[in-house]
Amino acid sequence: MPVIDRFKRAARWLIGPVLAGCAAAPRAPAPAPPSAPVAVPAPLPSPAVVAAPKPPGMPPPRAVRTQEELRRQAAERLVMANPDGTFMTPAPTHLLTLVVLEVEVKADGSVRRVNVLRKPRFAPETLQLAIDAIHRAAPFGDVRRMPEPWKFTETFLFEEDRRFKPLTLN
Numbered sequence: 001m002p003v004i005d006r007f008k009r010a011a012r013w014l015i016g017p018v019l020a021g022c023a024a025a026p027r028a029p030a031p032a033p034p035s036a037p038v039a040v041p042a043p044l045p046s047p048a049v050v051a052a053p054k055p056p057g058m059p060p061p062r063a064v065r066t067q068e069e070l071r072r073q074a075a076e077r078l079v080m081a082n083p084d085g086t087f088m089t090p091a092p093t094h095l096l097t098l099v100v101l102e103v104e105v106k107a108d109g110s111v112r113r114v115n116v117l118r119k120p121r122f123a124p125e126t127l128q129l130a131i132d133a134i135h136r137a138a139p140f141g142d143v144r145r146m147p148e149p150w151k152f153t154e155t156f157l158f159e160e161d162r163r164f165k166p167l168t169l170n
Contacts, residue, residue, distance in 0.1 A: 061109055061141035071152040074140045075168035081137035085129065087163045091170055096158045097122045099130040104151040109139035117153065130156045130164065
């Protein structure tokens, strides 16, 4: 048997098990595809929201024509409708949590659906506080002159004392 054949044979004998062991090694699972936002139907407003009247100085909403006008007016109405639950000072460097909601509105600006885009990791009760604040601030203005979809996204920045500031007004 020539030397080269012996060398090939020895290489197969030595390297073969190593390669076979590599092929049999467990592989990490493939990363999950990014999940789409979960559409969570808006819960009915809590009894406190239904019973709580809007502040007396709250003006009727203006008609809006763009997504930016809708988002800005909604943020302003959130602060007006929830004076004790909001803060307007600069956001602290350390926040308690963030809540991100997508609000779909009807033609008259009333709430059709609230989708939760980001649930709070800490202080889960802040999610319901944000949803209640949305219902308290509605309606958000006539949107019939605005192109569809009639929705906006708002991020709620919550402080340690569970007061929030809409990111739009930051």
